[in-house]
Amino acid sequence: MKIILTKSGGLIGKPQRAEIDLDLTPEQWRKMKDLLKKKKPSKTVADGFNQYVEAEGEDDTTLIDPVNLPVSFKEHYAELEKKLDYLK
């Protein structure tokens, strides 16, 4: 399953994007999203970044808080974050 991280906002506003392949079943991904949703960012900050994940082809984005990730997603996030590149 291809998981996509998008980092948008910031003073620049331009989105950055990265993707990784994860060996997850749709059910495992649904559970992961439920965990991520429980730890969503608590407040919006002017010029702060929004970060969200989605599975390729899925019509559902999940906002994440990089400082409050579920343990099971931390390594995946670190891998995605390294690959972030601006969408030109």
Place this chain on the structure above:
Amino acid sequence: MCNNRRNPVNCILPPYILEKIDQTNNSDLGDQIVLTAQATARFRSKRASLNEMTKKGKAGFLRTVSGDTDLEGVLPKPKHLIYDAGGLPITPGELIWKDGDPAPKDKDAKNVLNGATQTWKFYYDLFKRNSIDGIGMPLTQCIHYREDPRKPFSNAIWDGEQMIYGDGDTIFFDSFTRDIDIIAHELTHGVIDYSAKLEYKFESGALNESFADVFGIMVKQRAKKESVKKSNWLIGQNILLGDEYALRSMKEPGSGYKNHPGIGDDPQVAVMSDYINMSQHQDNGGVHYNSGIPNFAFYVAAFNCGGNSWDKLGKVWYAAMTDKILMKKNSKFLDARNATLTKAELLFGKASQVYKAVGEGWDAAEVK
């Protein structure tokens, strides 16, 4: 867990300690150390700033009132607190400069001190507004911040209490303290929090962004003594490395950068027919994309007024932004048009060039 590979964002510890934690393979230990270090750092910072204010008897927020003088008849002055996050994801960090200290040595500290002073003077000299909240709130700024200790932070934010600046990646972005218009932009987000309280999403969020840019450019123009015709109307000209690039253009939204090797093309729009509908997860509903529309309205209005932007049009935009009846948290561009026209009429009359120019500005941006 504070594992160097697993959770870069929370870590505030030096690399050698992180390596030690890695070697112990004890994630609970890592978590405890990080939480303790974060709490200690926050406590130290708050204690340091409170101590400083208490020592001098200058708890400004208690003592200063809005207007020409405070309760003791003294002309208000800006109160600065500059902190250094030391490349860590902690705010505000260590207090490195306060009023009365010798000039700061750190160039970013110098930049934010100058930028915030010029912005405070702009609001006070022109509108008698004493600081962000109008009653002398200290200007708290945090420099050398990183979300991840191993990665430079290419951004600047207003977090509701303070302005926070990253150093930039030095490849595409320089330090985010380099442009006075960006410092004024962030500080103005604070002013909006204490006035119109525009919700930071969709059209009201784009208005919030635009007010921050409008006051950002006026502070820059006033500091450089530039008329509307002399100004280049660029926001973040020095932050984005390369002479031909800037973060945004108010004169020609969408032309701040083109074919940039790192970030491509500027996506801002200038007119309502190009308004971009985005989800709230994407840039809070496109706040930095659609802010080009009210930005362009201001530019056209200012250009048609002539002279200095802050002399007449600045008064109109400030009066609109701080009118809690005309501007509400969910106001849209059309509300801003109506508010600025109302204020232009009240301040300069319906037959004035200012009133005419305000209407022409919004018309040019197709907000009608």
